Amino acid sequence: MSVQATTPGALPPGALPADVVESPSAGAGTRRRRDAANGKRPPHPTSRQMRRNAWIFLAVPLALFLVFMLLPMVIAAVISFTDYAIVGDTEWVGLENYTRIFQDSFFWISLRNTAWYTLLYVPLGLVIALGSAILLNRSHRAVRLFRTLFYIPVVSSTVATATIWYWLLNPQKGLLNVALGWIGIDGPAWLYDSQWAMPAIVLMSVWAGFGANMIIFLGGLQGVPGDLYEAARLDGANAWQQFRYVTLPSLSRTTFLVSTLLIIGAFQVFDQAYVLTKGGPGNSTVTMVYYIYNKGFGALEMGYASALSFVLFVIILIFSLANARLSNPRSDAADRRRARRHDRKAVSAR
């Protein structure tokens, strides 16, 4: 979630609109159809004025979008083909930055670390968010209190959270190892141990973020029609079967949204690694964004850092698309397949 919030208006954790994953213009499309049904563009006395006003209202947001979103994308693409370094001459180097990436052992280390983080964080974050949402999806007076308690860590900044965990993870006096000591476990040195530093960061991130995803899952759970459970119970389904055959399929859209958010966030992890470990010990927590930050603003190799950021962008895109394929078949393709099979059976029965 770190880099997503680089600007004040950026996305708060867990707030990627569901529309992003659908066709973006769905809402506007229906309106246009309504217009068409009325006859082409309803003759409105003030429609020309309205059009002009709309552009005036949108002027600043659009100008900012052009200057701080579109233009940067273009600049990033251009300088990724140069050796731009703020100081000194800039030369066009073609694909050199991109070929260099594949021979850069640090890139592979950062990619491996990021993959390791993602592999631990995404499933864990998903299961805990869904589990806590199911726990809170009942009518009980205390539900509101618990919902608030689970959400409180989300409000804190990653830096504050990381600072707290820096203390919690202290090998000798930290709460975590002391608590482990009570049950006879000799806790590791966490942030000082290259094997445990990344799991420690994952643990912290899950703690800090599951509340936001829990809220999204709660919204999804409340949209599951109750008759489905009634029908399942009449068929004799137990709690697990109800979860497996009613809850999970009904939540496929929500699960897709949450897992996409988790993946995008995981690939951009920065704050935690910066505050807690500065990439150490032994480079075990150098993440991709951390490496890009170091290359761009530490070594001032902005051309190379831009190329790195585009590679990260492509990786995020691939994983988001793969996730879309993995999460959605249940709702669309599988439904269609099932329907076709059903039709065939019906035909052969006849």
Next chain:
Amino acid sequence: MTAIDSEKVRTTTTTTTTTTGAGASAAASARRTPTPTPVSEIRARRPQSARSRIGTIVWYVAVTVLSVITIAPLVWTLSTSLKPATEILAGALNLIPSNPTLDNYLSVFEDVPFGRYFVNSLILGGGGAITNVFFGSLGGYALAKLQFRGRAGVFALFLSSLMIPGIVTMIPTFLILRGFPLFGGNDLFGQGGLGLLNTYAAVIVPGAAGAFAVFFMKQFFETLPDELGEAARIDGASEFRIFAQVYFPLAKAGMAVLAILSFQAGWNNFLWPLIVLNNPDMMTVQVGLSSFVTNYETSFGPLMAGTVVASLPVLVIFIVAQRYIIEGVAHAGGK
């Protein structure tokens, strides 16, 4: 586990809204006093079967364990921040400090210009909130209530920009701010000076009309009836007047949520201020706090006090408005 009970699914919404109370303590007291929660009241009076009673106990254990895990680190931070240095080392696990002191807080503000950082963060968070609410409302209103050619395209543009990871635009945005013409000693072509770097604008302007703000307000305006505006339009009111006098009063709730979310994002922002604000006087609470972690390697007291101070504003706002924030996030995220 019967958490996925159909009847419960349907009643959750009603019961959660009836329980009032801002924050943990109020909600806890609401539990003791009989609040109007008819469904669960009736359920509670009904004799329970042994199985569902076990289910309830298991549920309580599970949520309590989870709550302790989420809250313990925060409570412990608060308690550590109130302990004198000797007690932090000796009685690290005592929840209640035996000699509570505010020394750690004093040293945070005396040894480091934390007050200055605090003001900087307030300006950045507040500036982000004001600009986002203002421009987000205008843009969202246009997309929701005005018809014009290219509306679908503009909306798609904003939405797709939500998918672009911040890291890709980070370096170019830095360069654009540095080369901003006629600012910070720059000439017309953006040469010679620092541009907008090291100014509040460097943090506020790039996100002043975030795509999220526009999207959020568009969603909100769409829930308001079109007829109000149409009636006013027939009466000859100008579009700005319709926006300001008809829809603005109705949209206050949405704007409040957006303001809180924007403030929170601005206050918690770390990487971007770290990049564009190099002057120590411009440092934010978060950047200041992160430098503590190395500066105060062993003195956890001031570090924890700084953490409490850095979390306080958003925590207070959250506790006051938690219901609206959670519902706002649910609305924007799950839709």
